[in-house]
Amino acid sequence: MSSASSAIPKRAAAAGVTNVEFIVGDVQTLEAVDGTFDAVVSKLILMYLPIQSTALCRAARHVRPGGLVVAHEADLTYGWAAPQSLLRSQVRDWFLQPLAATHIEARMGLRLCRCFLEAGLSTPTLTLEAAVASGPEAAA
Numbered sequence: 669m670s671s672a673s674s675a676i677p678k679r680a681a682a683a684g685v686t687n688v689e690f691i692v693g694d695v696q697t698l699e700a701v702d703g704t705f706d707a708v709v710s711k712l713i714l715m716y717l718p719i720q721s722t723a724l725c726r727a728a729r730h731v732r733p734g735g736l737v738v739a740h741e742a743d744l745t746y747g748w749a750a751p752q753s754l755l756r757s758q759v760r761d762w763f764l765q766p767l768a769a770t771h772i773e774a775r776m777g778l779r780l781c782r783c784f785l786e787a788g789l790s791t792p793t794l795t796l797e798a799a800v801a802s803g804p805e806a807a808a
């Protein structure tokens with residue numbers, strides 16, 4: 669968890685969740701993490717890391733034999749729309765260009781299998797979901 673997520677423990681406490689411990693740290697080092705867990709779950713984190721498989725491998729070492737390593741990542745370049753519009757294309761470019769400029773892996777979802785294998789893990793079971801929006805509230 670990054671320090672930007674400091675509101676999360678308060679929200680958990682307010683919701684009466686008491687059996688969770690939150691640790692602020694760099695997922696690339698996991699310095700503050702000790703012990704073995706049933707599962708490691710990451711969501712939209714690997715895409716920010718320069719060497720994703722190293723972080724995944726390090727996290728997986730904390731999972732008990734038979735435990736789960738779960739990663740949710742996206743393909744942020746997926747931009748299908750009907751009809752296509754110039755505005756939508758422009759907004760999509762404005763969104764993707766800073767990601768590319770800062771070396772954020774916009775297509776991490778498509779790299780997950782390779783990442784697992786590079787991390788020394790077995791071939792993951794992959795599923796793909798896509799949100800579909802329509803109507804006046806849909807993005808341009």
Ligand SMILES: C[S@@+](CC[C@H](N)C(=O)[O-])C[C@H]1O[C@@H](n2cnc3c(N)ncnc32)[C@H](O)[C@@H]1O
Nearest residue numbers: 669670672673693694695696710711712713716
């Ligand atoms: C798109 S958010 C996803 C947050 C959360 N997993 C979710 O799905 O709502 C990406 C998060 O990754 C965190 N992050 C990026 N690099 C990190 C690192 N090296 N160590 C820890 N957190 C990191 C950012 O601070 C940010 O909170």
